[in-house]
Amino acid sequence: MKMNGARILLECLKKEGVDTVFGYPGGTVINIYDELFSCKEIRHILPRHEQAGTHAADGLARATGKVGVVIATSGPGATNTVTGIATAYMDSIPMVIITGQVPTPLIGNDAFQEVDIIGITRPCTKHSFLVRDVKELATIMKKAFHIARTGRPGPVLVDLPKDVQIAQTEFKYPETIELRSYKPTVEGHPKQIERAISMLLASKKPVFYVGGGAILAEAAGELTALCDLLDVPVTTTLLGLGAYPEDRPNSLRMLGMHGTYYANMAMSDTDMLVAVGARFDDRVTGKLSTFAPHAKIIHIDVDPTSIKKNVRVDLPIVGDVKDVLVKMIKEAQAHPDKVAAFKEAIIPWKSEIEGWKAKHPLTYKHAASTIKPQYVIEKLRELSEPDVIVTTDVGQHQMWTAQFFTFTKPRTLLTSGGLGTMGYGLPAAMGAQAAFPERQVITICGDGGVQMNIQEMATLVQNGLPVKIVILNNNFLGMVRQWQELFFDKRYSQTCMELPIDYVKLADAFGAKGYRATKTDEVEETIKQGLAHDGPVIMEFMIAREEKVLPMVPAGASLNEMVLNA
Amino acid sequence: MKHTISVLVENEFGVLARVSSLFSGRGFNIDSLSVAPTNDETISRITLETRGDEQILEQINKQLNKLIDVIKVIDFTDGSGIERELALVKVTAEDESRAEVLRIVDIFRAKIIDVTARSYTIETTGAPAKINAILELLRPLGLKELVRTGPVAIGRGSKGWKG
Numbered sequence: 175m176k177m178n179g180a181r182i183l184l185e186c187l188k189k190e191g192v193d194t195v196f197g198y199p200g201g202t203v204i205n206i207y208d209e210l211f212s213c214k215e216i217r218h219i220l221p222r223h224e225q226a227g228t229h230a231a232d233g234l235a236r237a238t239g240k241v242g243v244v245i246a247t248s249g250p251g252a253t254n255t256v257t258g259i260a261t262a263y264m265d266s267i268p269m270v271i272i273t274g275q276v277p278t279p280l281i282g283n284d285a286f287q288e289v290d291i292i293g294i295t296r297p298c299t300k301h302s303f304l305v306r307d308v309k310e311l312a313t314i315m316k317k318a319f320h321i322a323r324t325g326r327p328g329p330v331l332v333d334l335p336k337d338v339q340i341a342q343t344e345f346k347y348p349e350t351i352e353l354r355s356y357k358p359t360v361e362g363h364p365k366q367i368e369r370a371i372s373m374l375l376a377s378k379k380p381v382f383y384v385g386g387g388a389i390l391a392e393a394a395g396e397l398t399a400l401c402d403l404l405d406v407p408v409t410t411t412l413l414g415l416g417a418y419p420e421d422r423p424n425s426l427r428m429l430g431m432h433g434t435y436y437a438n439m440a441m442s443d444t445d446m447l448v449a450v451g452a453r454f455d456d457r458v459t460g461k462l463s464t465f466a467p468h469a470k471i472i473h474i475d476v477d478p479t480s481i482k483k484n485v486r487v488d489l490p491i492v493g494d495v496k497d498v499l500v501k502m503i504k505e506a507q508a509h510p511d512k513v514a515a516f517k518e519a520i521i522p523w524k525s526e527i528e529g530w531k532a533k534h535p536l537t538y539k540h541a542a543s544t545i546k547p548q549y550v551i552e553k554l555r556e557l558s559e560p561d562v563i564v565t566t567d568v569g570q571h572q573m574w575t576a577q578f579f580t581f582t583k584p585r586t587l588l589t590s591g592g593l594g595t596m597g598y599g600l601p602a603a604m605g606a607q608a609a610f611p612e613r614q615v616i617t618i619c620g621d622g623g624v625q626m627n628i629q630e631m632a633t634l635v636q637n638g639l640p641v642k643i644v645i646l647n648n649n650f651l652g653m654v655r656q657w658q659e660l661f662f663d664k665r666y667s668q669t670c671m672e673l674p675i676d677y678v679k680l681a682d683a684f685g686a687k688g689y690r691a692t693k694t695d696e697v698e699e700t701i702k703q704g705l706a707h708d709g710p711v712i713m714e715f716m717i718a719r720e721e722k723v724l725p726m727v728p729a730g731a732s733l734n735e736m737v738l739n740a
Numbered sequence: 741m742k743h744t745i746s747v748l749v750e751n752e753f754g755v756l757a758r759v760s761s762l763f764s765g766r767g768f769n770i771d772s773l774s775v776a777p778t779n780d781e782t783i784s785r786i787t788l789e790t791r792g793d794e795q796i797l798e799q800i801n802k803q804l805n806k807l808i809d810v811i812k813v814i815d816f817t818d819g820s821g822i823e824r825e826l827a828l829v830k831v832t833a834e835d836e837s838r839a840e841v842l843r844i845v846d847i848f849r850a851k852i853i854d855v856t857a858r859s860y861t862i863e864t865t866g867a868p869a870k871i872n873a874i875l876e877l878l879r880p881l882g883l884k885e886l887v888r889t890g891p892v893a894i895g896r897g898s899k900g901w902k903g
Contacts, residue, residue: 296758297765301808304753321808355750355811479802482795 179308180205180339183272184213186315189347192243193217194234194608196227200247201287202274205339219608219637222629224251226601228258228271229627233605235267236588237563239392241322242269242605248276249287252333253294257595259329260298264592265413266390268327270318271299277337278306292333300328308341316348325358326477327390358476362493362501370448370472370489371505375516377446377470379523380406383429383458386413386591387451387475393496394418394584397450400503405517407527409437411452412576413591419582426527427536430458431727432573435534435736438727440527441466442734449473451495454484455592464732474498534725534738536577545694547571547646547717550701551578554616554644557701562614563606565589567599567623570652573723575618597626600643604630607639614642614705621647621671631684634710642704643712645677648719656722660740681712690714742771743797743817744893747786748901750809751777758807759786768792768800772890783811787892812901816893823891827871828853829862832882841881848874859884867891 177185183206187195194217199207210218221227224246231242242262246255252273262269276285292302301321303314311334318330374380388397394417401408401424408418409426420427429437438460441447447469452458459465465485473480473487474495481490491498506513538548551574564579565588566572572589581587588606590598603617624645634641655669681688687707691700697715704713725736749755756775763770771789778785790800797815804813816823833841834857841860845852848870854861864874868891875886895901 292754293757296754296761302754306753353808356808477806479799479806481802483799 175345176342177345178205178209178340178342179305179311179334180209182308182311182343182345183315183334183339184209184216185345186312186347187243188215190241190315190319192241194219195243195245196221196230196605197245198224198227198247198251200251200274202248202276202336203245203251203339205336206245206272206274217608219604219633221601221604221633223627224254225257225597226604226627226630226633228255228269229261229595229598229601230605230608231269232258232262232267233565233588233602234609235262235269235605236602237585237606238609239585240268240609241319242267243272244269245272246274247287248274248291249289251287252289252291256295256298259295259331261590261593261595261598262329263298263300265386265590266327267329268322269329270322271329271331273331273333274339275304275333275335278335279337281335291331295331298329299331302331302333304333305335305338308338308343311338312345312347313351316351317353320351320353321356325356326387359478359492360476360494360497362474362491362498364501366489366491367498367501367505370491371502371509373470373472373489374404374446374448375506375509375512378519379444380404380446380448380520381426381440381444382406382408382418382448382450383411383441383452384408384414384417384450385411385452387495388414388417389451389584391451391476391495392584393451393499396496396499396503400499400506403503403506404513406520407440407524409433409440411455411458411591412589414452415576415587416581416584420580421582428576429733430455431460431729432577432723432725434536434577435725435738436527436530438733438736439530442732443526444469447471449475450499451475453480456484459484460727460731460733460735538721541694541718543693544718545691545697545715547574547648547715547721548578549694550644550646550697550715550717551575551618553697553701554618555579557698557705558616559614562586562616563588563603563610565599565603565606565615565617567617567619567626568594568596569620569623570648570656570721570723571618571620571646573653574646577723596623598623600624600627600630600641603641603643604633604639607634607641608637611639615640616642616644618644618646620652621645621649621675622651625675628680631681631686631710635685638709640707640709640711643710644704645712645714646717647677647714648717648721649674650719653723655720659720659722660737661728677712677714686710686712688712688714690716692716741791741793741817743790743792743815744821744823744891745788745790745800745804746814746816746893746901747788747804747810748778748812748814749784749786750811751782751784752809755784755809756786758809759804762803762807763790766799766803768796772888774890774892787890789890814895814901816895821893821895823867823893824865825868825871825891826863826865826889827875828887829864829875829878829883830885831860831862831878832858832884833860834858837881841878844874844877850874
């Protein structure tokens with residue numbers, strides 16, 4: 175049967191198992207929206223801004239592991255998705271972005287609402303396609319989803335001119351796809367894995383350093399199994415939180431700029447660093463020349479470009495993290511005597527770490543009156559459901575969440591790590607809630623970031639998405655203010671928000687419910703009320719205005735040069 | 741160190757832009773670049789010259805391979821390839837220097853492809869070092885214009901790049 179391109183697009187989405195898309199109509203996608211009007215299988219959610227729609231698709235992808243899908247019209251619709259695409263690209267999130275384009279004969283003519291979105295997004299997409307013939311559309315969609323979800327995942331953009339949406343052809347979706355130029359290495363090399371286990375078992379001071387790759391590969395179970403088998407200390411990056419349960423004794427929690435003292439000390443002293451799906455970001459390594467100076471480094475990653483990009487690596491293993499970890503477990507199990515001897519040999523190392531933990535645990539000064547943000551985070555953990563999904567914006571609240579929430583399951587923290595995108599939290603929560611209507615979804619924001627996509631309150635209310643929005647309000651752009659306090663002589667240039675916003679009234683204006691706590695003893699009750707309310711909620715906490723995120727490795731310093739109290 | 745790299749790519753819309761923006765976006769150098777379809781018309785071959793230490797070259801190689809449209813990357817720096825380049829040179833040739841230009845052209849087995857009363861235009865091909873050598877000799881006589889293709893390279897031996 176012949177169909178038009180717009181309908182073919184929707185048929186392709188159905189074939190890929192897409193049941194929810196985020197999108198915003200416009201002139202060059204009106205044909206797609208006309209087809210959507212009678213499409214029962216795909217739920218379309220209308221955000222109030224395309225950036226938010228893109229973050230929502232990203233949030234859905236992070237929460238579920240599926241490919242997130244977003245639709246935007248040409249020109250400004252397309253450019254509004256760019257921040258969302260770059261956010262997903264930096265954190266390797268599988269997404270397909272469908273943008274309308276002016277009709278093929280007009281491309282290049284500076285037509286109304288025309289931009290070269292392929293050109294604009296080239297550096298922040300894994301790949302992109304301009305569909306020039308409706309006959310290619312189904313194959314391109316198959317390729318787009320294949321590329322987005324395999325290897326190191328990432329966003330793929332499909333630019334679809336209006337005339338291609340109107341043109342008709344037979345619809346046939348390819349069952350499989352083979353790309354001669356794209357064959358990611360999935361299976362870890364057996365010899366390398368053998369060597370890795372033998373190197374690891376010969377070490378005295380091992381640490382596992384785990385990134386978001388372990389979660390993307392659905393390898394949290396295997397990672398935990400291997401680390402339990404070897405009984406080794408584990409630290410994770412911001413994006414790796416939840417890959418290894420933080421409530422286990424072997425967890426060193428997060429490392430890096432605002433990581434724990436003991437994780438960073440362990441990194442500085444280790445003789446065997448096993449990097450799992452992590453990319454040695456500068457926020458993790460601190461000063462490169464003094465990073466893990468005594469360590470042999472094993473690096474497991476599906477993306478060869480991540481290996482030896484920033485640091486030297488003694489043993490690279492390119493492959494899917496899950497595949498490699500399964501094989502490492504088998505290899506370790508094949509040498510029970512060596513494993514037993516290894517566990518014995520690392521006892522002094524582990525007690526050294528325990529010493530660091532006792533000396534400088536993560537902590538803050540509790541205050542009887544002023545609300546401490548760390549206390550709010552701890553209470554949120556205590557009072558929320560065990561499988562709660564937490565999203566954040568970027569800044570102090572993000573770091574407090576990472577430090578004090580205690581993540582024990584993968585895909586329960588959704589946060590913009592690589593790009594550090596303010597305005598991410600609320601729309602990402604929207605995406606997670608759309609995917610899991612029954613689960614509790616909380617977004618923890620600062621008063622700066624939440625204003626960047628506050629219009630999505632409307633989307634939450636309209637679509638019955640009961641996201642709980644927590645605002646840690648210090649009336650500052652807190653992280654920049656903290657840097658200004660520490661490194662710029664308290665010259666608070668443009669970081670004070672000055673205008674106090676009444677978020678309770680704001681919630682009311684959108685038809686949601688608002689709560690506010692101004693004193694420590696109101697925190698618990700506010701959280702209880704907020705979480706108990708059926709629909710979308712804002713919980714505003716007036717926190718200690720000049721509270722800092724500590725400890726901290728100043729930019730450019732070594733990991734073992736942490737500022738503990740300032 | 742200078743490297744000559746061949747990149748075999750899908751002959752598709754926008755591929756050259758992907759390759760060149762990878763270099764500019766990541767701060768890698770491109771000294772020269774040439775591109776044309778191959779005997780298999782679905783494949784184009786980009787030859788480029790770049791510089792960097794071992795670590796940078798490893799990144800260039802990996803990043804190129806990471807591009808979805810890149811089929812194969814070949815680095816010829818180990819001497820496994822033959823490089824040739826073509827240059828067109830417009831040189832001042834008046835009075836006594838006319839004979840000198842002709843002598844140089846003859847020695848380098850180059851060709852005069854255009855002539856006026858005051859100039860010669862020369863076509864010369866060879867390894868980049870040979871081009872550099874003839875230019876050294878012509879430069880004092882007055883170079884008016886120089887066009888170089890940048891090298892193209894092919895592997896030695898009986899096998900094609902597919903093996």
